[in-house]
Amino acid sequence: MSKPIVATTSLAGCFGCHMSLLDIDERILDLIELVEFNKSPIDDIKTFTKQCDIGIIEGGCCNSENVHVLKEFRKNCKILVSVGECAIMGGLPAMRNNNAPISECLEEAYLNCVSVQANDEKIIPNDEELPMILDRVYPCHEIVKIDYFLPGCAPRADLIWNALVALVTGNEMDLPYEVIKFD
Amino acid sequence: MGDTQTRKSEFSNHEKCSCNCNDLSAILARYDNDPTRLMDILIEVQTQCGCVSDEAVKVIAKAINYSSVDVEQTLSFYHFLSQTPTGKYAVYLNDSAVAEMMGREEIAKTFEKEVGCKFGTVSEDGKIGLFNTSCIGMNDQEPSAIINQRVFTKLTKAKVAKIVNGMKNNLDIEDLIGTEVQSNILKQGPILTKDTEIGEAIKKAISMRPEDVIEEIRQSNLRGRGGAGFPTAMKWRFCREAVGEKHYVFCNADEGEPGTFKDRVILTERPQLLFAGMTIAGYAIGSDEGILYLRYEYKYMEEYLEEILSNMRKEGLLGNDVVGEKGFNFDIRIQFGGGAYICGEESALLESAEGKRGEPRDRPPFPVVKGYLQQPTAVNNVETLCSVAKIMHKGAKWYRSLGTFDSTGSKLISVSGDCEKPGVYEIEWGFSVNDVLKMVGAKDVQAVQVGGPSGNCVAPNEFERKLAYEDLSTGGSLIVIGKKRDLLKDIVLNFTEFFIEESCGSCVPCRAMTSQYKNKLEKIIRGNGVAEDIDQMLAWENVMISNRCGLGQTAANPILSTIKNFRELYEKKINKDTNFVSEFNLDAAVQESCKTANRIPNLGGAHE
Numbered sequence: 001m002s003k004p005i006v007a008t009t010s011l012a013g014c015f016g017c018h019m020s021l022l023d024i025d026e027r028i029l030d031l032i033e034l035v036e037f038n039k040s041p042i043d044d045i046k047t048f049t050k051q052c053d054i055g056i057i058e059g060g061c062c063n064s065e066n067v068h069v070l071k072e073f074r075k076n077c078k079i080l081v082s083v084g085e086c087a088i089m090g091g092l093p094a095m096r097n098n099n100a101p102i103s104e105c106l107e108e109a110y111l112n113c114v115s116v117q118a119n120d121e122k123i124i125p126n127d128e129e130l131p132m133i134l135d136r137v138y139p140c141h142e143i144v145k146i147d148y149f150l151p152g153c154a155p156r157a158d159l160i161w162n163a164l165v166a167l168v169t170g171n172e173m174d175l176p177y178e179v180i181k182f183d
Numbered sequence: 184m185g186d187t188q189t190r191k192s193e194f195s196n197h198e199k200c201s202c203n204c205n206d207l208s209a210i211l212a213r214y215d216n217d218p219t220r221l222m223d224i225l226i227e228v229q230t231q232c233g234c235v236s237d238e239a240v241k242v243i244a245k246a247i248n249y250s251s252v253d254v255e256q257t258l259s260f261y262h263f264l265s266q267t268p269t270g271k272y273a274v275y276l277n278d279s280a281v282a283e284m285m286g287r288e289e290i291a292k293t294f295e296k297e298v299g300c301k302f303g304t305v306s307e308d309g310k311i312g313l314f315n316t317s318c319i320g321m322n323d324q325e326p327s328a329i330i331n332q333r334v335f336t337k338l339t340k341a342k343v344a345k346i347v348n349g350m351k352n353n354l355d356i357e358d359l360i361g362t363e364v365q366s367n368i369l370k371q372g373p374i375l376t377k378d379t380e381i382g383e384a385i386k387k388a389i390s391m392r393p394e395d396v397i398e399e400i401r402q403s404n405l406r407g408r409g410g411a412g413f414p415t416a417m418k419w420r421f422c423r424e425a426v427g428e429k430h431y432v433f434c435n436a437d438e439g440e441p442g443t444f445k446d447r448v449i450l451t452e453r454p455q456l457l458f459a460g461m462t463i464a465g466y467a468i469g470s471d472e473g474i475l476y477l478r479y480e481y482k483y484m485e486e487y488l489e490e491i492l493s494n495m496r497k498e499g500l501l502g503n504d505v506v507g508e509k510g511f512n513f514d515i516r517i518q519f520g521g522g523a524y525i526c527g528e529e530s531a532l533l534e535s536a537e538g539k540r541g542e543p544r545d546r547p548p549f550p551v552v553k554g555y556l557q558q559p560t561a562v563n564n565v566e567t568l569c570s571v572a573k574i575m576h577k578g579a580k581w582y583r584s585l586g587t588f589d590s591t592g593s594k595l596i597s598v599s600g601d602c603e604k605p606g607v608y609e610i611e612w613g614f615s616v617n618d619v620l621k622m623v624g625a626k627d628v629q630a631v632q633v634g635g636p637s638g639n640c641v642a643p644n645e646f647e648r649k650l651a652y653e654d655l656s657t658g659g660s661l662i663v664i665g666k667k668r669d670l671l672k673d674i675v676l677n678f679t680e681f682f683i684e685e686s687c688g689s690c691v692p693c694r695a696m697t698s699q700y701k702n703k704l705e706k707i708i709r710g711n712g713v714a715e716d717i718d719q720m721l722a723w724e725n726v727m728i729s730n731r732c733g734l735g736q737t738a739a740n741p742i743l744s745t746i747k748n749f750r751e752l753y754e755k756k757i758n759k760d761t762n763f764v765s766e767f768n769l770d771a772a773v774q775e776s777c778k779t780a781n782r783i784p785n786l787g788g789a790h791e
Contacts, residue, residue, distance in 0.1 A: 064773055064786065103779040126782035133776035138767060145763035 013059025221538030261521025367606030460568030
């Protein structure tokens, strides 16, 4: 039987959840025995080359590119897992959702902030190649169907490992208190 | 109450109000600069100035030796207290579900048109402010509004035009149009029947030992009428036995459960009976001070009730040596709230009476041990205390002969909504919902909301159930919902918004999940729900239980009880052929940022 195929991505996140995945230490060798990676920063495959079984999503959606990638994942993966605070609730990037319109946010960042220097032409980045910023930061499950959620900032390596092993083996997930306590 | 400001004027906080806020010395002197009387101080300043400005906060804080922030803590909690000007005339229009059913929307539009400003704002000349408010206890005569503490009922477009015209011409509030609050007692039972001589009831109690008074109440099997149904005698015994410098009797007249208005009717029609009940409670637990905590919405009764109290003092029914009994002193004062549903919860009520935010306390210790000012306190509902006076007069045996075995006596119910005869009915416990519907002339009934939003939405197949603690328990609110109503949109959504507005914000599930519930419900109403949405809302019940008080624990009841009893209404609206519907719209989501950055949205690849 061929190995299950896993894809991962970081949207509006900080790569902390991916770092946490790497915290499984030497089990990464077991992981490679267990699954094959496709599109993922881990193996640097940029586009899907085949249908995957599991898609791991870090980060929420703050721009049009995030939305595009997320929809690609939904199309190419049987199961999607939101990993971490940002994917599940928007997280730190969603602080900009607090009542202030995105226009105010952009103006503060690029025009008005005391640290803004040398923007004499008063330009807010608008190159066609740039993704377009969304009016607010969205959690992934508001945009596509998400099958599982792994909370934490970042979720502990053991939580990600246990969940992945459960998904791949079809066994019940091992959820001891230690892996879901956050302080 | 976190978003109080959005419901109030958008005036800048720096705008000075017209009065001289610095001169609050008379008010402060009246309350002896006592921080525990902060509610009274704030209410008086609000009444005098139309707001409690930043300057006023500083003056008050200095006088009572608080920090300004501590004063603001209390001030910002209550929605009839405002940090910004509310206008010379502040109109608070009820936005409860029944008000909506009775045509509130058209009245609101008329107000906006006549005054020339939107709800939540003050007219440009600063004269008239328009605000929404939760149920004001007038469900049998909606649409209704409170203007400068006066209540205007059964509003019509013509009445509104006349009121606004009067306000524009600076008429006294009494001269706008006649204010008429009707009592609408449509069925009298043992409590409302005027057959008890107040003095006799008090004398009877005083002729017994306090322990025997409590025993008599125990024999009657009287249980609290506020909704929870705690045995009154047990509460009093605990309170009597608790050690403290002083014991207090509180009457909970914060009647805030939407659809309840029977306490208003008792306070209007039988206030002496209530005050006698408080006196008897005082004798039983060993207290010489009673406090009637009255909701701000009933401020219009203040003069009337003060006069009743003063007459009772003259007649020797209150004060020193009550009914001539040497050494038994008991007097009553009225403490007003500031507009907060949560203050109907007894520990929040005590916090509020002490001049603080109305946030429920952790229990234990219970109020009977550490209540008002940390002293033993018995908090009883208006109706409970009236029953006490009746039981003293006519005996426990008589009382036990009424009602059912587990629910003795009678119950005042407030009936409103789609029926011919809304009003107050006093029935014996054990009447079925059907009995009540017949009495009130209700036809084509889709559902009956028993016990207000925190209660139970009952379907016709359960109309034979009995109103009793052991079956359908209720604090007294019955809202009849006709077949023509959209139950989810007209009722459940309104109730859910009510809880969002009235959550004190202390517990996360109550503060956050109520909004999550609303989002889900609206998604379903828009036709974008899926089966999982219903399942999730049911599953969240486990989280709501962890809230500290009854408000939070029942805040999801409007949705949970309708999923249970009217599941087909939800099923009809959800999508059956998919397990996911996204309401996200990429085109709309990028519009504003592109406009700000001066670029044309290019969604070519991102759409797929």
